[in-house]
Amino acid sequence: MTAPAISVSGLRKAYKDRSVLDGIDFEVPAGTIFSLLGPNGAGKTTTVNVLTTLLDADGGTVRVAGHDLATDARAVRAAIGVTGQFAAVDELLTGRENLQLMVDLNRRVTGDGRRIVAGLLDRFELTTSADKPASTYSGGMRRKLDLAMTLVGDPKIIFLDEPTTGLDPRSRRTMWSIVRDLVADGVTVFLTTQYLEEADQLADRVAVLDRGRLVAQGTPEELKRLVPGTHVRLRFATAADLDAAAGVFPEAARDDDALALRVPADGGTKSLRAVLDRLDEHSLSAEGCSVHTPDLDDVFLALTGHPTEVDAK
Numbered sequence: 001m002t003a004p005a006i007s008v009s010g011l012r013k014a015y016k017d018r019s020v021l022d023g024i025d026f027e028v029p030a031g032t033i034f035s036l037l038g039p040n041g042a043g044k045t046t047t048v049n050v051l052t053t054l055l056d057a058d059g060g061t062v063r064v065a066g067h068d069l070a071t072d073a074r075a076v077r078a079a080i081g082v083t084g085q086f087a088a089v090d091e092l093l094t095g096r097e098n099l100q101l102m103v104d105l106n107r108r109v110t111g112d113g114r115r116i117v118a119g120l121l122d123r124f125e126l127t128t129s130a131d132k133p134a135s136t137y138s139g140g141m142r143r144k145l146d147l148a149m150t151l152v153g154d155p156k157i158i159f160l161d162e163p164t165t166g167l168d169p170r171s172r173r174t175m176w177s178i179v180r181d182l183v184a185d186g187v188t189v190f191l192t193t194q195y196l197e198e199a200d201q202l203a204d205r206v207a208v209l210d211r212g213r214l215v216a217q218g219t220p221e222e223l224k225r226l227v228p229g230t231h232v233r234l235r236f237a238t239a240a241d242l243d244a245a246a247g248v249f250p251e252a253a254r255d256d257d258a259l260a261l262r263v264p265a266d267g268g269t270k271s272l273r274a275v276l277d278r279l280d281e282h283s284l285s286a287e288g289c290s291v292h293t294p295d296l297d298d299v300f301l302a303l304t305g306h307p308t309e310v311d312a313k
């Protein structure tokens, strides 16, 4: 077995007397995508900042690319690329100039810098806007440029801190496909996200961070098994209606307080129609009906017994 790309053991970090990472452990095998999933304020950025040498840990052991963070931070820095929530992109420079600057600053770059820049612009479909100032770029283009800048020097381990927060669905999908391509090329990706769907789409393994502790780790499949699946939620006007419907849908979970039934379904229109047809066949009608796909809130409720909380910074 090859050595893990990242291994973290007993990592602790506090800001003054406030503990933000309270002893976390995980390993990221080389060439895989690992996702740290958690709501605002859970400690994701703090973890990235420690792992990328921007912040000193208070305790624990961290090895990145085989180097001990405490004794060999310089070697860690040489092996990694980091794309943060607050992009490193210089708004006044064009896309091409931003990339050229990274090439000029990066001592690992060998070969023709201009060709490297042109190659990255092409790969990220930024060629047509390459000579416009970055200030004119959309959010999605800016994230792509930021990631392209991260790739200068061919880092083997890349940290992406919430790479798709604030992006529209189309840009998010483009970003996902870029990340998949990176891993296909042998890069290891450490990704933080607030979106269960993103972790599900991309990650080989997911760790769920809650108030500085990891409350679950596993494959996306293992994680989703812990939470209610996609379902149709039917809400009834009376307890008698709920009773009658519960007889029609023996596979459903019932919530007596809300007068609701949770009927397992795949989220498509066919399965929704099948549920409504079954109600019709028994001359029953629901007061409300919604399709529910599990999200981070469901994971948190299932794992911690409390919903996600927005933590004021």
Ligand SMILES: Nc1ncnc2c1ncn2[C@@H]1O[C@H](COP(=O)(O)OP(=O)(O)OP(=O)(O)O)[C@@H](O)[C@H]1O
Residues within 6 Å of the ligand: 015, 020, 038, 039, 040, 041, 042, 043, 044, 045, 046, 047, 311, 312, 313
């Ligand atoms: N420099 C700092 N000084 C004091 N407290 C801080 C500092 N940086 C972060 N924190 C606090 O540490 C906690 C974790 O913050 P962190 O940024 O790591 O969370 P996060 O999971 O990345 O959230 P977000 O998605 O909002 O970035 C938060 O409660 C935050 O307020």
